[in-house]
Amino acid sequence: MTKKRISLTLDEGILKRADRFVGHISESRSGVFEKLLEKAFLAMVPKAAIILAGSGEQNVLMQRFEGKLIVERHLGRLETAGVEKVVFVGKNLEGLKKHLKGREGQFLFVDDMGSGTGGALKKSGHLIRDTFFLIYGDTISNIDYKDLYKFHMDQGVMATVALTTWNEPQKFGVPEITGTMIKGFREKPAKSDNYLISAGSFVIEPEVLELISAGNVSLEKLVLPKLASINQLAGYIFSGNWTDVGGIS
Numbered sequence: 001m002t003k004k005r006i007s008l009t010l011d012e013g014i015l016k017r018a019d020r021f022v023g024h025i026s027e028s029r030s031g032v033f034e035k036l037l038e039k040a041f042l043a044m045v046p047k048a049a050i051i052l053a054g055s056g057e058q059n060v061l062m063q064r065f066e067g068k069l070i071v072e073r074h075l076g077r078l079e080t081a082g083v084e085k086v087v088f089v090g091k092n093l094e095g096l097k098k099h100l101k102g103r104e105g106q107f108l109f110v111d112d113m114g115s116g117t118g119g120a121l122k123k124s125g126h127l128i129r130d131t132f133f134l135i136y137g138d139t140i141s142n143i144d145y146k147d148l149y150k151f152h153m154d155q156g157v158m159a160t161v162a163l164t165t166w167n168e169p170q171k172f173g174v175p176e177i178t179g180t181m182i183k184g185f186r187e188k189p190a191k192s193d194n195y196l197i198s199a200g201s202f203v204i205e206p207e208v209l210e211l212i213s214a215g216n217v218s219l220e221k222l223v224l225p226k227l228a229s230i231n232q233l234a235g236y237i238f239s240g241n242w243t244d245v246g247g248i249s
Contacts, residue, residue: 045082045149046203049133050124053090055114060138060246061088062095070245071096073140078133079105081145087127089120090137118217125209132204138246139200141238148236152203155180155234159208159227162199163235164242175228175235182233185225196235199242 021032051074053061061071078086085106088096093109100107110124121134131152133145143162152160161182163175173185174195198220211226227233 045146046131046133047083048085048087048128048130049078049083049135050087050089050121050128051135051137052117052120053088053093053096053137054246055091055112056246057092059090059092059096061090062099063245065140065243065245069099070137070140071099074135074137075105077143077145078135081133081149083133083145085128087124089124114216116216117219118212118223119215121204121219121223122209122212122214122217125206125212129206131206134202134204136200139242139244141199141201141242142240143199143201143238145201148201148238149203151180151236152234157181157227157234158205158232159224160203160234160236161224162201162238163196164199164238165194166197167194177235180234180236181231182224182228182235183231184228185220196237199238200244201238 015029018032019029021035022029025035026032051061051071053059061069061074063070065073075086085108087108087110089110089112091111091113093111097109108124108127110120110127112120112123115123117136131149133149141162141164148160148162161175173187174197175182176184176186177196208223208227212223217223224233
C-alpha cells in the first residue's frame with residue numbers, strides 16, 4: 001500500500017501516550033499512529049446500507065424465503081453488524097413502507113423505475129456520506145458484514161465485492177483475480193464445474209458515485225470493470241450459505 005508523508009499538530013499528552021506503544025505495536029511513532037488509526041477505523045463499521053429491491057412488479061423484499069420475509073433476513077444481519085440507516089431503492093415500495101412503519105431504525109425509500117443497478121446506486125447514494133454496504137435484495141446469505149468491512153479496509157480500495165462459487169458463470173463475466181484484487185471480467189470463461197460470481201454484497205466508498213453517469217447504468221457491465229481497470233476493486237471470497245431468489249433488474 002502506498003504511504004504518504006504528512007505533518008500533524010497534536011496535543012503533547014496524546015504524543016506521550018502514543019510513545020508508550022513504541023516498541024510494542026510498532027517500532028516507530030508514525031507506525032504507532034498508523035496502527036491506532038487503523039484500529040479506530042475498523043471499529044467504525046459502516047452505519048448505513050443501500051438495498052436494491054429491483055424494478056419488478058412484485059417487490060422481492062416482501063416475498064418469503066423459508067417462511068421468513070426476505071427484508072427481515074437482510075435487516076437482521078445488518079442490525080447485527082451495527083447498521084442503523086437503510087436506504088431501499090426500487091419499484092413498488094409501498095408494501096415495504098407499511099411493513100417497516102413504526103419500527104426502530106432509520107429507513108429511507110427511493111423510487112426507481114429501472115435505471116439499472118448502477119443508476120439506482122447513483123440515484124440514492126447522495127443520502128449516505130460515508131462508506132456503506134450495498135446489497136442486492138434478491139440474494140440471501142450469511143455473510144459476516146463486519147468481516148467483509150475489515151477485509152475492505154485492509155485492501156484500501158474504493159469498492160469490495162463479496163464473491164462465491166456457482167455452477168454457471170454470470171452473464172456479465174467471471175472476475176479475474178490476482179491475490180485479492182479483481183483485474184477484470186472474462187465474458188467467455190473456460191468451461192468449469194465452479195465459477196466465481198458476485199454474491200450481491202459490497203462495501204462501497206462514496207467516491208465510487210463519481211464514476212457513475214446519470215441514466216440507465218449497469219454496475220456489473222460498466223462500473224465494476226472501470227474500478228478493476230484502476231486497481232480499485234477487491235474480491236472477498238465467501239464460502240458460506242448463499243441463495244439467489246430472483247433477478248434484480
